Amino acid sequence: MRALIAALVLGCTMLITSPALADEQPAEPDGGSSETKEDAAEERAAQFVGVRGPEAESVPGGALMLGAYAIVWALLFLYLMRMRGLQRNTADELERLSAEIRASGGS
Amino acid sequence: MNRPRQSGGSTAWSLICFTTLALFAVTLYTIFVVAPVEQQMGIVQKIFYFHVPSAYAMYIGFGVSAVGSAVYLLKRDPKWDALGVAGAEVGSLFCLIVLLTGPLWARKAWGVWWTWDPRLTTTLLAGMIFAAYLSLRSMGSAGEVEKRFAAGLALFGLVDLPLIHYSVQRWRGVHPTVITGKGGGLESEMYWALGLSFIAFTGLAVLLIWVRASAERQREQTAALRFELMHR
Numbered sequence: 001m002r003a004l005i006a007a008l009v010l011g012c013t014m015l016i017t018s019p020a021l022a023d024e025q026p027a028e029p030d031g032g033s034s035e036t037k038e039d040a041a042e043e044r045a046a047q048f049v050g051v052r053g054p055e056a057e058s059v060p061g062g063a064l065m066l067g068a069y070a071i072v073w074a075l076l077f078l079y080l081m082r083m084r085g086l087q088r089n090t091a092d093e094l095e096r097l098s099a100e101i102r103a104s105g106g107s
Numbered sequence: 108m109n110r111p112r113q114s115g116g117s118t119a120w121s122l123i124c125f126t127t128l129a130l131f132a133v134t135l136y137t138i139f140v141v142a143p144v145e146q147q148m149g150i151v152q153k154i155f156y157f158h159v160p161s162a163y164a165m166y167i168g169f170g171v172s173a174v175g176s177a178v179y180l181l182k183r184d185p186k187w188d189a190l191g192v193a194g195a196e197v198g199s200l201f202c203l204i205v206l207l208t209g210p211l212w213a214r215k216a217w218g219v220w221w222t223w224d225p226r227l228t229t230t231l232l233a234g235m236i237f238a239a240y241l242s243l244r245s246m247g248s249a250g251e252v253e254k255r256f257a258a259g260l261a262l263f264g265l266v267d268l269p270l271i272h273y274s275v276q277r278w279r280g281v282h283p284t285v286i287t288g289k290g291g292g293l294e295s296e297m298y299w300a301l302g303l304s305f306i307a308f309t310g311l312a313v314l315l316i317w318v319r320a321s322a323e324r325q326r327e328q329t330a331a332l333r334f335e336l337m338h339r
Contacts, residue, residue: 059214059215059218061148061149062150064151064154064212064214064215065151065153065154065211067211068154068157068158068207068208068211068212069154071204071208071211072208075200075203075204075207076200076311079200079315083315083318083319083322086322086326087322089326090325090329093329093333094329094332097329097333097336100336101336
């Protein structure tokens with residue numbers, strides 16, 4: 001009989017406490033996050049700063065444009081220099097071959 | 108730098124040279140004085156006037172390279188091989204200009220230097236194919252096998268060119284379609300600047316290919332002469 005009463009008390013306790021605990025468990029993080037949100041909201045509100053002077057662009061468009069045009073002219077100039085070098089090498093080679101032909105007595 | 112020594116070509120060369128120089132002066136004036144600053148992007152939009160015609164000049168270069176390579180494979184005439192080399196080199200130069208000026212605009216417009224957009228990716232692929240072509244041709248004096256293999260690479264690169272052009276329309280991407288597809292177009296002064304730039308870059312591409320092909324022919328002839336002297 002005592003054992004039966006103890007089992008009933010234990011069963012009732014489990015039936016009552018488990019839903020109560022299940023309700024309570026998610027309540028903890030919710031409560032924490034709302035506090036965090038409040039903190040974040042307070043922080044954002046405290047950091048509003050007015051613009052002083054003219055508004056500056058975050059990415060300087062003028063510098064990027066100048067860079068692009070400089071790249072175009074620099075690459076074209078370098079390519080012309082490369083072709084100049086190529087033609088100079090060919091002219092030197094022709095000069096060397098002509099000298100060889102003259103040295104060997106060819107016409 | 109010597110002008111190309113071809114019969115009857117000297118006058119045409121001079122004419123294209125002076126016309127191109129004059130056109131570049133007028134184009135720069137139109138871009139920076141006549142064409143208005145774009146409302147959304149600001150002054151960085153002016154990169155567009157050199158970026159797009161450079162892409163067009165890249166098409167000319169790579170297209171000429173593919174045509175020269177195809178004819179060389181059929182006829183084995185060295186002058187077509189020289190045209191193939193010249194086209195690949197000039198096309199690669201303009202491809203490099205496109206790939207360097209584009210990110211400078213993208214940094215402002217998109218907030219990033221590079222993204223794997225279909226048009227950007229296919230342009231990079233074309234640049235890599237023709238870089239492989241030039242690497243193959245620069246390995247000492249290229250023999251017949253290397254020349255034919257490089258010609259095949261140029262034809263392979265040709266397949267990529269329509270992909271670059273139609274990638275904006277076929278696949279979803281972020282690249283603007285202002286003058287192609289369903290783009291909203293430009294203001295009339297902007298069209299003038301772009302049109303003049305297209306003509307100037309066409310003249311420049313033709314001149315560079317012409318001079319480079321001529322230099323390549325002279326280099327090949329010198330190499331042949333040296334070979335003949337060594338085996339005499």
